Amino acid sequence: MSLSRRAFFRNLGVDRTDSLSRDFLTSRGREALEMWRNGLSFEDDEARMQMPADAVLISSNENPLGPGPAAYQALLDGLDQQAGRYPTNFRPSHRELMQTIADKYDARPENVTLGTGSGEILENAAKAFTSPDRALVTADPSYLQARRVAERAGHPVRTVSLDANLRLDPESIAREANGAGLVFLCNPNNPSSTVMPASDVEALVAEVRRSSPDTHILIDEAYEDYVTDPAHQTAIPLALRTPNVFVARTFSKAYGMAGLRLGYGIGHADTIAVLAQWTHVFNSNNLANAAAVASLNDPQHLEQESARNKAARDYTIGVLSALGCQAADSQTNFLFVNVGRPAAEFRDACREHGVMVGRDFPPMEKTHARISIGTMDEMRRAAEVFRQVLA
Numbered sequence: 001m002s003l004s005r006r007a008f009f010r011n012l013g014v015d016r017t018d019s020l021s022r023d024f025l026t027s028r029g030r031e032a033l034e035m036w037r038n039g040l041s042f043e044d045d046e047a048r049m050q051m052p053a054d055a056v057l058i059s060s061n062e063n064p065l066g067p068g069p070a071a072y073q074a075l076l077d078g079l080d081q082q083a084g085r086y087p088t089n090f091r092p093s094h095r096e097l098m099q100t101i102a103d104k105y106d107a108r109p110e111n112v113t114l115g116t117g118s119g120e121i122l123e124n125a126a127k128a129f130t131s132p133d134r135a136l137v138t139a140d141p142s143y144l145q146a147r148r149v150a151e152r153a154g155h156p157v158r159t160v161s162l163d164a165n166l167r168l169d170p171e172s173i174a175r176e177a178n179g180a181g182l183v184f185l186c187n188p189n190n191p192s193s194t195v196m197p198a199s200d201v202e203a204l205v206a207e208v209r210r211s212s213p214d215t216h217i218l219i220d221e222a223y224e225d226y227v228t229d230p231a232h233q234t235a236i237p238l239a240l241r242t243p244n245v246f247v248a249r250t251f252s253k254a255y256g257m258a259g260l261r262l263g264y265g266i267g268h269a270d271t272i273a274v275l276a277q278w279t280h281v282f283n284s285n286n287l288a289n290a291a292a293v294a295s296l297n298d299p300q301h302l303e304q305e306s307a308r309n310k311a312a313r314d315y316t317i318g319v320l321s322a323l324g325c326q327a328a329d330s331q332t333n334f335l336f337v338n339v340g341r342p343a344a345e346f347r348d349a350c351r352e353h354g355v356m357v358g359r360d361f362p363p364m365e366k367t368h369a370r371i372s373i374g375t376m377d378e379m380r381r382a383a384e385v386f387r388q389v390l391a
């Protein structure tokens, strides 16, 4: 390790580079904090801070291992070299990151806008495309970040229930989309973990384009890299060829960079140009940019991460099913489980045993709990607790 890097870690109060990769980079527990900022609850974050150091934190859908080796090396190199430069003067620059993302999808940098996490893309979308007379349409329950921005601005929000299998319901969404400003499709959906198949997404987009041509459609694919159902595919090619349709992606989940805060929106250049007007000038940082380029050039690591997650996910589904608790068809790094009691009761009991699961997700908080997937070792420890608590 070079002297400058050692000094940096000493200043941070850590003396081993691998300490940096977990809580600092994955920012475990951050999603719960976000919920507090959005006026929902500070309870989870406070509770997390009180948990013992060896607690199993499976409340915020984070990657328990942090960034892959290529990204990690890029971070260390970036710290040593050019962290003092603005993103235009750093290599790779934010423009080079946009080019790398564009290349992955046969697109151009004009098709891409960066965000400080994909949450910024969601917020900018609500700012750009909803208004007092242009509603946001969203499933309920679904990810709340765009909805909170619309609500805070006093813009109308139309909600659509999930179907019996806790999937997004394309027909009801298309109906509600009429005259709306923005349709928010979270696919896979958080918290229900289910996917809408590619054929339904295409049919829904075609129907909205026909019946309400001025409506924009945002497809949030934060958990895309964890999907294993072949009926699901990314909507990025569809977005690139269809005006008013765009996709949000994040480096926070399978790429393990939640603490580095980087995401992007991708779609038709005309749509992206409108969205990009709402971003802060340097909204991505050098280290995140470098780690993202390294990760995008290391697709094999992503495959390994997806396989690792699937093994731990299958194991946990098996444990819960043996306890009589049915999980929705998870295509993500979390489960949405019918625990047959209020989520708060289940959560408090788990917390007593050093396991922290997700917050309440109204309107399903009386029966369903969200459990993120940690490492296999963490899920084995969590399974012991689930057996005691759910027996």
Ligand SMILES: Cc1ncc(COP(=O)(O)O)c(C=O)c1O
Residues within 6 Å of the ligand: 031, 060, 061, 116, 117, 118, 119, 120, 143, 186, 189, 190, 220, 222, 223, 249, 250, 251, 252, 258, 261, 262, 263
């Ligand atoms: C569905 C979904 N979209 C977007 C985000 C925002 O993630 P980030 O801002 O870290 O990219 C999250 C975070 O948990 C999420 O679950």
